[in-house]
Amino acid sequence: MKIIVDLKERSYPILIERKALYHIQDVIDTNRKIAIICDDFIPDTWIEIVKSQCPNSMVFKFPQGENSKCIQQFQYLLEQCIQFQMTRKDAIIAIGGGVTGDLAGFVAASYMRGIDFYNIPTTILSQVDSSVGGKVAIDMGSYKNIVGAFYQPKGVLIDPDVLSTLSIRQQHNGLVEALKMGLILDEKLVEAFEQDVLDLEYIISRSIDLKRIIVEQDEKESHLRKILNFGHTIGHAIESAYGLDTYYHGECVAMGMLFFIKDKDLKQRVLKIYESLSLPVVPDYDVDVLMNCIVHDKKSSEKTVSIISIEKAGQYKIEEMSYNLIRDILERGPYEK
Numbered sequence: 001m002k003i004i005v006d007l008k009e010r011s012y013p014i015l016i017e018r019k020a021l022y023h024i025q026d027v028i029d030t031n032r033k034i035a036i037i038c039d040d041f042i043p044d045t046w047i048e049i050v051k052s053q054c055p056n057s058m059v060f061k062f063p064q065g066e067n068s069k070c071i072q073q074f075q076y077l078l079e080q081c082i083q084f085q086m087t088r089k090d091a092i093i094a095i096g097g098g099v100t101g102d103l104a105g106f107v108a109a110s111y112m113r114g115i116d117f118y119n120i121p122t123t124i125l126s127q128v129d130s131s132v133g134g135k136v137a138i139d140m141g142s143y144k145n146i147v148g149a150f151y152q153p154k155g156v157l158i159d160p161d162v163l164s165t166l167s168i169r170q171q172h173n174g175l176v177e178a179l180k181m182g183l184i185l186d187e188k189l190v191e192a193f194e195q196d197v198l199d200l201e202y203i204i205s206r207s208i209d210l211k212r213i214i215v216e217q218d219e220k221e222s223h224l225r226k227i228l229n230f231g232h233t234i235g236h237a238i239e240s241a242y243g244l245d246t247y248y249h250g251e252c253v254a255m256g257m258l259f260f261i262k263d264k265d266l267k268q269r270v271l272k273i274y275e276s277l278s279l280p281v282v283p284d285y286d287v288d289v290l291m292n293c294i295v296h297d298k299k300s301s302e303k304t305v306s307i308i309s310i311e312k313a314g315q316y317k318i319e320e321m322s323y324n325l326i327r328d329i330l331e332r333g334p335y336e337k
């Protein structure tokens with residue numbers, strides 16, 4: 001299946017296909033120097049398959065984990081591109097999760113003011129979410145994604161088979177972002193999570209298509225694209241307060257979404273889905289600590305936060321909420337009936 005993201009001169013294809021990894025030329029022009037960027041945890045098998053199809057390529061690895069989305073790794077990778085004597089006609093391929101895509105994408109956006117960037121996402125999270133839409137960034141200290149760019153890839157290649165080596169916890173973590181898409185925009189996608197056996201290819205392709213529709217209308221997040229932040233305000237706060245060693249990003253988003261699902265029946269359905277994905281329950285948090293994180297995360301002095309809430313499956317609402325109201329919601333808790 002091929003989906004085209006229509007952004008005029010920045011349009012690009014997303015190929016979703018089992019074994020797509022074995023014919024990357026369908027999407028990538030490999031007849032030039034290619035820097036293959038990946039972390040040091042993703043299995044070599046996947047890297048080797050890609051490298052074997054790029055005759056003039058080098059692999060640059062960085063340590064796995066969010067901490068590598070930093071200025072030091074950014075600098076290191078740029079230095080590797082210079083040493084490899086890459087020109088403006090050459091390209092970067094990211095193969096890995098969202099950390100790799102965000103970091104390598106920002107290197108591609110910056111090197112010689114921008115060279116071609118291809119993304120081969122290998123986690124569910126990066127397949128359904130971060131590989132589409134062109135947001136690339138690094139963190140600065142505790143400020144996530146504070147330095148970056150909107151830089152669309154030239155192509156995205158998704159091979160669901162690479163998920164065979166991904167841990168179940170990471171798979172479920174990524175599925176939360178797909179469920180998020182369903183809750184905001186498409187009840188049928190929510191229903192896909194209620195089946196005994198999950199149809200991963202359907203879930204991945206439908207989530208991507210929904211993201212495509214949003215990004216095409218609002219490439220630079222000036223309005224509509226905000227809805228993708230559903231669950232992220234409190235989710236990010238839990239992530240900062242407890243750290244990624246305790247809960248993964250998607251797990252935090254799952255917790256964050258619960259606070260803003262207004263329909264009681266829907267909340268029960270969602271809780272059942274969480275159970276089937278073995279997602280952690282919301283911990284006994286300290287409201288002050290989470291509020292501090294929320295204010296810090298805003299990176300601005302605005303008095304309100306745009307909050308996405310769900311009225312019914314597939315129907316969202318954008319509300320400007322004061323910090324006081326968010327505090328009330330945190331005090332009431334996520335499981336309030």
Ligand SMILES: NC(=O)c1ccc[n+]([C@@H]2O[C@H](COP(=O)([O-])OP(=O)(O)OC[C@H]3O[C@@H](n4cnc5c(N)ncnc54)[C@H](O)[C@@H]3O)[C@@H](O)[C@H]2O)c1
Binds near residue numbers: 132133165170
């Ligand atoms: N750009 C965007 O629009 C956007 C959207 C959502 C999230 N993000 C970013 O994405 C990042 C999180 O992405 P993530 O959850 O993919 O984390 P990640 O990139 O750290 O990957 C998670 C782990 O899985 C390993 N891994 C990846 N593919 C594997 C495979 N096929 N088999 C075995 N192991 C594999 C990685 O080595 C890593 O240890 C965050 O930095 C977040 O800010 C960006």
Ligand SMILES: [Zn+2]
Binds near residue numbers: 177249253
């Ligand atoms: Zn997210």
